[in-house]
Amino acid sequence: MSLNAARQEKIIVESNAEDLAIRAAALFYEALLTSDKPAFSVALSGGSTPKRMFGKLAAAPLKDDVPWRQVHLFWGDERCVPPDDKDSNYGMTRQTLLDHIDIPDSNIHRIIGENESAAEARRYAAVLKSQLPMTVAGIPVFDLLFLGLGSDGHTASVFPDSDALDNTSDICLVASHPESGQQRVSLSLPVINNARMVIFLVSGKSKQERIAEILGDREGHQRYPAARVQPTHGRLVWLLDQDAAEKLPVP
Numbered sequence: 059m060s061l062n063a064a065r066q067e068k069i070i071v072e073s074n075a076e077d078l079a080i081r082a083a084a085l086f087y088e089a090l091l092t093s094d095k096p097a098f099s100v101a102l103s104g105g106s107t108p109k110r111m112f113g114k115l116a117a118a119p120l121k122d123d124v125p126w127r128q129v130h131l132f133w134g135d136e137r138c139v140p141p142d143d144k145d146s147n148y149g150m151t152r153q154t155l156l157d158h159i160d161i162p163d164s165n166i167h168r169i170i171g172e173n174e175s176a177a178e179a180r181r182y183a184a185v186l187k188s189q190l191p192m193t194v195a196g197i198p199v200f201d202l203l204f205l206g207l208g209s210d211g212h213t214a215s216v217f218p219d220s221d222a223l224d225n226t227s228d229i230c231l232v233a234s235h236p237e238s239g240q241q242r243v244s245l246s247l248p249v250i251n252n253a254r255m256v257i258f259l260v261s262g263k264s265k266q267e268r269i270a271e272i273l274g275d276r277e278g279h280q281r282y283p284a285a286r287v288q289p290t291h292g293r294l295v296w297l298l299d300q301d302a303a304e305k306l307p308v309p
């Protein structure tokens with residue numbers, strides 16, 4: 059574990075994906091228990107990395123220990139597909155977590171992927187404004203926000219060379235995956251950077267070059283959306299496995 063003073067963040071390296079998932083679930087639980095609020099808002103990441111963490115939260119002891127009635131779940135981004143589509147982040151979360159825990163349906167605030175994307179971005183922004191009581195500079199504040207890292211340096215669905223990088227006005231935005239063209243609805247960087255705590259979950263060799271560039275502050279790393287994640291008042295944790303961290307300079 060090291061604290062990168064220059065970036066005011068914590069870097070935690072676990073041996074493998076399994077230990078990363080265990081640590082991620084523990085950080086979730088710890089953040090929840092230390093919260094002084096009756097409702098705890100969490101934005102979940104999508105893709106494949108969070109599946110293992112969801113599995114730890116869906117199994118004993120955490121499935122029974124976590125006060126799920128206090129937890130409100132949101133998504134950092136969603137693919138514009140219905141829940142039963144293999145690409146649905148909500149659908150994946152339902153299978154790996156939601157179907158295994160006692161959480162009220164009213165605490166689950168999915169992005170409705172089957173809606174028209176621009177209308178859904180507007181609707182979800184309104185949901186965040188109504189469900190997240192705390193704001194800073196008029197922007198909703200999540201208690202905890204998980205992010206993944208794409209091998210191209212994207213995070214949530216903020217992709218490199220996209221308008222989203224400079225979007226400082228919207229809470230939610232519509233994006234298109236640069237390769238597949240798949241439409242997404244995503245939180246914007248201002249909302250991400252307004253969270254009280256942001257945890258990146260990054261696993262695997264395919265991420266090691268981006269990790270080395272971003273966390274090593276290499277020349278030009280700011281072009282990657284993930285490098286723009288710099289919480290304005292919250293904590294930032296990069297939770298990596300050894301494969302993703304392999305090219306990091308030894309602290």
Ligand code: 6PG
Nearest residue numbers: 104105106107206207208213214
């Ligand atoms: C998504 C995610 C995206 C993801 C990264 C990493 O909807 O795809 O939110 O930002 O976190 O692409 O994905 P993996 O965990 O599958 O590598």
